Amino acid sequence: MNRRRFLTTVGAGAAGLLAGCSAEPTDDGSTATESGSTDTPESGATATEADGTATADGTVTGTASGGTPLLRVGTYPSFVDAPSSSPGPWLKERFESEFDAELRWFAPESSMDYFLQRRQQGVSIDTDLFLGLTPENLVKADRGVDGGESMFTSVDTADLSNVDAVVDDYRFDPQERAIPVGASYISLVYNQNALDERGVDAPQTFDDLASDSYENGLLVPNPQNSETGLEFMFWTIDQFGEDGYLDYWSDLMNNGTRVLQDWGTAYDAYSNDEAPMVVSFSTDQVYADRYDQDMARHQVGFLNDSGYAYLEGAAPFTGTDQMGLATEFIDFVLRPEIQAEIAQRNVALPAVDNADLPSDYYDLVYEPEETVSFGYDELMGNVEPWLNDWSRQIATQ
Amino acid sequence: MADLELSGVRKAFADTVALDGVTFDIEEGEFFTLVGPSGCGKTTTLRTIAGLESPTEGTVRFGGEDVAGVPTEDRDVGIVFQNYALFPHMSVRENVAYGLNFAEPPDGQSVDERVTELLELVDLSGMGEREPDQLSGGQQQRVALARALAPAPDVLLLDEPMSALDARLRETLRRQVKRIQQDLAVTTVYVTHDQEEALAISDRLAVMHDGGVEQVGTPREVYEEPATEFVASFVGENNLFDAEVVGRDGGATAVAVDGTEFRIDDGLGDRSGGAGDRLTFCVRPEDLTVGADTNRFEVAVDTAEFLGETTRYYAEWGDRTVVFRTPDAHGGDGLTLGFDPADARVL
Amino acid sequence: MRVTRVAERLSAPALAVATLALLALMFFYPVGIVLVEAVRVDGVYTLATVVEVLRDPFFFGVFAQALDDPSVIVDSFPDYRLGLFGFTAYQALLSTIAAILLGLPGAYVLARFEFPGRKTIRSLTALPFVMPTILVAIGFVATFGESGVLVRALRSVGLPASSFTGTLGIIVLAHAFYDAPLIARITAASWEGVDAEMTETARSLGASPLRAFRDVVIPQLLPAILTGALLTFIFSFMSFAIVLALGGLSLATVEVWVYHRISQLDYGTASTLATMEMLFSLALTYAYLRYEARQRATSAARPPDRVDLLGPATKRRLFAWGYAVVAVVVFVVPIVSLLLSSVTGPEGFTLRNYRFLVERQASAYAFQIKPLTAVTNSLIFGAGTLLIAVPMGVFLAVVSTRQFRGRKLIDTLSMAPFAVSGVVVGLGLLRGFVFGTEAFGYRFTVTGAVAIVAAHAVGAYPFVTRNVAPALSGIDGSIVESARSLGASRARVMLDIELPLVVPAVLAGTAFAFAISIGEFDSTVILATGGSSYTMPVAIERFIGRRLGPATAMGVVLLVVTSVSFVIIDRLGEGSGFGG
Numbered sequence A: 001m002n003r004r005r006f007l008t009t010v011g012a013g014a015a016g017l018l019a020g021c022s023a024e025p026t027d028d029g030s031t032a033t034e035s036g037s038t039d040t041p042e043s044g045a046t047a048t049e050a051d052g053t054a055t056a057d058g059t060v061t062g063t064a065s066g067g068t069p070l071l072r073v074g075t076y077p078s079f080v081d082a083p084s085s086s087p088g089p090w091l092k093e094r095f096e097s098e099f100d101a102e103l104r105w106f107a108p109e110s111s112m113d114y115f116l117q118r119r120q121q122g123v124s125i126d127t128d129l130f131l132g133l134t135p136e137n138l139v140k141a142d143r144g145v146d147g148g149e150s151m152f153t154s155v156d157t158a159d160l161s162n163v164d165a166v167v168d169d170y171r172f173d174p175q176e177r178a179i180p181v182g183a184s185y186i187s188l189v190y191n192q193n194a195l196d197e198r199g200v201d202a203p204q205t206f207d208d209l210a211s212d213s214y215e216n217g218l219l220v221p222n223p224q225n226s227e228t229g230l231e232f233m234f235w236t237i238d239q240f241g242e243d244g245y246l247d248y249w250s251d252l253m254n255n256g257t258r259v260l261q262d263w264g265t266a267y268d269a270y271s272n273d274e275a276p277m278v279v280s281f282s283t284d285q286v287y288a289d290r291y292d293q294d295m296a297r298h299q300v301g302f303l304n305d306s307g308y309a310y311l312e313g314a315a316p317f318t319g320t321d322q323m324g325l326a327t328e329f330i331d332f333v334l335r336p337e338i339q340a341e342i343a344q345r346n347v348a349l350p351a352v353d354n355a356d357l358p359s360d361y362y363d364l365v366y367e368p369e370e371t372v373s374f375g376y377d378e379l380m381g382n383v384e385p386w387l388n389d390w391s392r393q394i395a396t397q
Numbered sequence B: 001m002a003d004l005e006l007s008g009v010r011k012a013f014a015d016t017v018a019l020d021g022v023t024f025d026i027e028e029g030e031f032f033t034l035v036g037p038s039g040c041g042k043t044t045t046l047r048t049i050a051g052l053e054s055p056t057e058g059t060v061r062f063g064g065e066d067v068a069g070v071p072t073e074d075r076d077v078g079i080v081f082q083n084y085a086l087f088p089h090m091s092v093r094e095n096v097a098y099g100l101n102f103a104e105p106p107d108g109q110s111v112d113e114r115v116t117e118l119l120e121l122v123d124l125s126g127m128g129e130r131e132p133d134q135l136s137g138g139q140q141q142r143v144a145l146a147r148a149l150a151p152a153p154d155v156l157l158l159d160e161p162m163s164a165l166d167a168r169l170r171e172t173l174r175r176q177v178k179r180i181q182q183d184l185a186v187t188t189v190y191v192t193h194d195q196e197e198a199l200a201i202s203d204r205l206a207v208m209h210d211g212g213v214e215q216v217g218t219p220r221e222v223y224e225e226p227a228t229e230f231v232a233s234f235v236g237e238n239n240l241f242d243a244e245v246v247g248r249d250g251g252a253t254a255v256a257v258d259g260t261e262f263r264i265d266d267g268l269g270d271r272s273g274g275a276g277d278r279l280t281f282c283v284r285p286e287d288l289t290v291g292a293d294t295n296r297f298e299v300a301v302d303t304a305e306f307l308g309e310t311t312r313y314y315a316e317w318g319d320r321t322v323v324f325r326t327p328d329a330h331g332g333d334g335l336t337l338g339f340d341p342a343d344a345r346v347l
Numbered sequence C: 001m002r003v004t005r006v007a008e009r010l011s012a013p014a015l016a017v018a019t020l021a022l023l024a025l026m027f028f029y030p031v032g033i034v035l036v037e038a039v040r041v042d043g044v045y046t047l048a049t050v051v052e053v054l055r056d057p058f059f060f061g062v063f064a065q066a067l068d069d070p071s072v073i074v075d076s077f078p079d080y081r082l083g084l085f086g087f088t089a090y091q092a093l094l095s096t097i098a099a100i101l102l103g104l105p106g107a108y109v110l111a112r113f114e115f116p117g118r119k120t121i122r123s124l125t126a127l128p129f130v131m132p133t134i135l136v137a138i139g140f141v142a143t144f145g146e147s148g149v150l151v152r153a154l155r156s157v158g159l160p161a162s163s164f165t166g167t168l169g170i171i172v173l174a175h176a177f178y179d180a181p182l183i184a185r186i187t188a189a190s191w192e193g194v195d196a197e198m199t200e201t202a203r204s205l206g207a208s209p210l211r212a213f214r215d216v217v218i219p220q221l222l223p224a225i226l227t228g229a230l231l232t233f234i235f236s237f238m239s240f241a242i243v244l245a246l247g248g249l250s251l252a253t254v255e256v257w258v259y260h261r262i263s264q265l266d267y268g269t270a271s272t273l274a275t276m277e278m279l280f281s282l283a284l285t286y287a288y289l290r291y292e293a294r295q296r297a298t299s300a301a302r303p304p305d306r307v308d309l310l311g312p313a314t315k316r317r318l319f320a321w322g323y324a325v326v327a328v329v330v331f332v333v334p335i336v337s338l339l340l341s342s343v344t345g346p347e348g349f350t351l352r353n354y355r356f357l358v359e360r361q362a363s364a365y366a367f368q369i370k371p372l373t374a375v376t377n378s379l380i381f382g383a384g385t386l387l388i389a390v391p392m393g394v395f396l397a398v399v400s401t402r403q404f405r406g407r408k409l410i411d412t413l414s415m416a417p418f419a420v421s422g423v424v425v426g427l428g429l430l431r432g433f434v435f436g437t438e439a440f441g442y443r444f445t446v447t448g449a450v451a452i453v454a455a456h457a458v459g460a461y462p463f464v465t466r467n468v469a470p471a472l473s474g475i476d477g478s479i480v481e482s483a484r485s486l487g488a489s490r491a492r493v494m495l496d497i498e499l500p501l502v503v504p505a506v507l508a509g510t511a512f513a514f515a516i517s518i519g520e521f522d523s524t525v526i527l528a529t530g531g532s533s534y535t536m537p538v539a540i541e542r543f544i545g546r547r548l549g550p551a552t553a554m555g556v557v558l559l560v561v562t563s564v565s566f567v568i569i570d571r572l573g574e575g576s577g578f579g580g
Helices: A003-018 A088-098 A112-121 A135-145 A192-198 A227-240 A245-254 A263-271 A284-290 A323-333 A336-346 A383-395 B042-050 B092-101 B111-121 B137-149 B167-184 B195-201 B219-224 B229-234 C002-039 C048-054 C057-068 C083-112 C118-124 C133-144 C149-156 C168-191 C196-204 C209-237 C241-247 C254-263 C267-291 C315-342 C352-363 C371-401 C407-414 C422-434 C448-473 C477-485 C490-501 C503-519 C522-527 C536-542 C549-572
Strands: A021-025 A070-075 A102-106 A129-133 A179-190 A218-221 A258-260 A277-281 A299-301 A306-316 A370-372 B004-012 B017-026 B031-035 B057-062 B077-080 B155-159 B187-192 B204-209 B212-217 B239-249 B252-257 B260-264 B278-283 B297-306 B311-317 B320-326 B335-338 C437-439 C442-446
Touching: A070 A323, A088 A102, A088 A323, A088 A336, A112 A129, A112 A135, A112 C422, A129 A323, A135 A227, A135 A306, A135 A383, A179 A192, A179 A227, A179 A323, A179 A336, A218 A227, A218 A263, A227 A245, A227 A263, A227 A277, A227 A306, A227 A370, A227 A383, A245 A383, A258 A263, A263 A277, A263 C133, A306 A323, A323 A336, A383 C254, B004 B042, B017 B042, B017 B057, B017 B204, B017 B212, B031 B042, B031 B167, B031 B195, B042 B077, B042 B155, B042 B187, B077 B137, B077 C477, B092 B111, B092 B137, B092 C490, B111 B137, B137 B155, B137 B167, B137 C477, B167 B195, B187 B195, B195 B219, B204 B219, B204 B229, B212 B219, B212 B229, B229 B239, B229 B278, B239 B260, B239 B320, C002 C048, C002 C267, C002 C371, C002 C422, C002 C448, C002 C490, C048 C057, C048 C267, C057 C083, C083 C118, C083 C168, C083 C209, C083 C254, C083 C315, C118 C549, C133 C149, C133 C168, C133 C241, C133 C315, C133 C536, C133 C549, C149 C315, C168 C209, C168 C241, C168 C315, C196 C209, C209 C267, C209 C448, C254 C267, C254 C422, C267 C407, C315 C549, C352 C371, C352 C549, C371 C407, C371 C448, C371 C490, C371 C503, C371 C536, C371 C549, C407 C448, C422 C442, C422 C448, C422 C522, C442 C448, C448 C503, C448 C522, C477 C490, C490 C503, C503 C536, C503 C549, C522 C536, C536 C549
Parallel strands: A070 A102, A070 A129, A218 A258, A218 A277, A306 A370, B031 B187, B031 B204, B077 B155, B155 B187
Antiparallel strands: A021 C442, A129 A306, A179 A277, A179 A299, A179 A306, B004 B017, B004 B057, B204 B212, B239 B252, B239 B278, B252 B260, B297 B311, B297 B335, B311 B320, C437 C442
């Protein structure tokens, strides 16, 4: 252990670490400065300024190199970086080919929470709009700022050429900040072979799931940290009402249902035959087909002829300087051909009813007869008590 | 001026008092031994001198200067521990050289020269590159000695360094240590529980018991003129008799032990006391002779230990056990022992 | 000479100040700003939230009920309601027992037997620690699940068997998977220091081998076992991801709730729960430290001979072989299943998943995660972690071996990171430093990468301390005193003598610290936001898709990188084993 070498290494390392720290004088009255945080996408670990200059109200004028306007779009990771397919890269290239602008994706692990935390602490967000906003996200964002300025702002829908084609059932924001841009359906995915072995048919109703024939039959992703699971819970609330869903869940759990960590874990368990049914998406057969699976293991089922609509919208952040470009982007995303392409790449459904999907698309993607969906007003103030009560019941010891 | 002075040193721990008023002086260049049974405080005394313990009361002076508060590393001492405590991750040379990180070698020598010189002194030349775990116990002890001596300390402290060695090796090393000490003339404090060893190598020694010093003196003084009962029975073997004074008998004192009368004459005169007083006297085993003329009493031989040059006998006299030595063979009952009145010592 | 002496005298206090300052900055302050929410409601300081939680039977079961109505203690005997805390403690206790049962025989085999690859296997005992939850979940489902290896094997020999998952048992087993190797490793090190002569003496006095083991060996192993048990208990107590992945929400622990309340923006309750978890764990640690007999890491005068594992069957060997079978099933099969699933697809054997990693590395967009970058980042963060955690850990170990008032308290505090949830640390660092703190007219910020290193270092240094402290206190006092008598100051003794003698322990702690850094997820995912500072576990999570293929491939990469690192670090320590 050469002492000198050790000390030089420590010294060098310490210098490296110190390089990541910074102290900036605060302006009078300003609490948000631009100093050295990695909030700037892709800036890694340095203390330099991001591309832009700090303005007094804490936002950043986005300019890419060379003067092209820069649109920063936040989204959830699997939209841009899924192992199978994601629409993000394609969308970027298509957008940039048509518009004189640079589209920069930004997909933090914690998704919406990332932005909410920063807004709550008064740190600048550096993003212009968010794509992939669910109704629950929106409600949470509004509750998070607790009467302060909303995180999102609305676009002038007059500027959205295809906005009238948006399916009515999909509209979830009365303030029209979030414009629906994609959808899917929460449904059961079940293994017909396994059910045959039990000698039962496919489940048709919620009550079926809680009945003896389907004992130890269902895997549900945890609503606490999975939107899939959360929306399944909403689905049961829609079915049994605020006062009845807890009893239903009591029956479900007594019937051997398991609530696993998240969708990935639940689906993996299902694939390993831990249970014959799992709460998932009605687009399941698209993947199964892609990998030549046994279709009997990928049967899609709706309950009580209904399915819960998993909705995604896009909304600009308040404080953005690129309102114009953001509106153009949303308009672009709503175009029928773009909607069709996004749907296929995202393995989901378009938000508009005039998307040019190939005719056989619906061979593998299922829609329910009746769409269930809670919008902003129904969710506001309710998500927490519902989830809380539900959680406590499930986890009671 | 004495090189090392302890004065009224008292050391109390949480639940025991280890030292209770220890006082002695050591001259420069002296080989001074602290000897006593385990628990008597000799190691604590050594550690106090070293600075590893600080006295609750009393002073320790090095060359006249009070060293209270001076930490061990600043006291000019060298220590050899019972288990040698060699640094396992260093070679022999590195071990010996360690103290020279903090002190210049004497006489302008280089570190290497000094180390070589010391290895030669302890007869370990050529072993410099060995690791401690490759050495025998005796060799390790010598390395520890060389290491302690390398920085030319003012005082050399040895804490029972021979205990872990076999008897033959002990004797050889004992001579070596004594020779080295005399050559270097370094003040040495040596701790041992082996009184034979203490008598053999010391210039002077202190007999310790229960945290206190019973007697300080040369080996001969301590052996021939023990000051207390403890010293009498601890140093060498001894026969102790408690007796009642009968009276004066010429220059000697007449005493009675269990009815048997003896005349003892150790030059104390009237100090022995008057008739009726009690006293204790001792007679060394080698001074009890078979078939002596004076102070006769009859014993029955119990066991005999052949020691080579002589034999040690344990004999019964009444309900006492008596020890005597003679090269001749004896056995059985009805043996008469006796001793010269001058060989008795009153304690 | 005087200047060096003064410098040496000041070195200890200077180091103390530096360490405390670092700790305050990296740990106490960030954690403080999160936990303070427990006593703050709308900016006002109050104990209302705390009281509310204490009185809630959901959390505290029969105790909370008794606060309102003491008679419930009598009435509901013996069916007491556990509450979330009670249940969490209960499963932690079961996990600890399971880990000891699985780990002790492993220590026996490691310490007393010789077999090819022993040293490598010893290095790899730190591997389960690193494995992210999702990988363990995949491996366990593949082993113990309905179509798992074990179930199918049992059925093929005619035994009725069904999936073990979804039960408390599988969670306990998963905890044991993480912690039994830790117990084995720590106990084996202690076992190698047990003197053969003691057992032989007991045997000569008439004790059977088992009796001698119980009366002579176990007492000497007890400190090591207790250390391992304490660590296991705290980890299992704080566990959450594996609970949800293998058991389900009905087996939720307190940490699940902390996470849940945070995501619901209910920082008050989350902080209250996190604080209670922390206090409980710290209390346990303090109690343990008070009664701890310091582990003796000295080499035995004569360590017991090793028996060859391969050879004619004796009772000992049979036991070892039996254990080896169990160990293979519990530890090796899940990892092998993981390996297999990374090269298996619907079409059978395939390298598609690895090809995905290569292609992604080559052609990823800037906003996508690249595998190699994740590996490099993990390694860089690991190195950065070691840079901070090892000196800090060693220093705290040195402090803990000095006798002074309040030593046990400092020791307990230095274990605090064990007892605090990674989510809280990450959140605190995010709020405190990435977002920035205002003081003296300046806003202090650090980059996410620096915050990540801080989070990792904080989680890692206790491992270094807990490895080095027993080794330091096991050094023969007379060696230290000899050095002092030769003129070395306290600081020089530490540098020249004591630290070189504990290099094996430092390296052991280093390996674990590295493991902690590599496998850390909870804080990292909060801090690795959006930029390019993602690590391997984050990448694995990102690659989870409909089929877990790419995720398992990335997982295998993580396992390989970590195994190689461990073996390197551990082997560095070979040849420097001096014991005490």
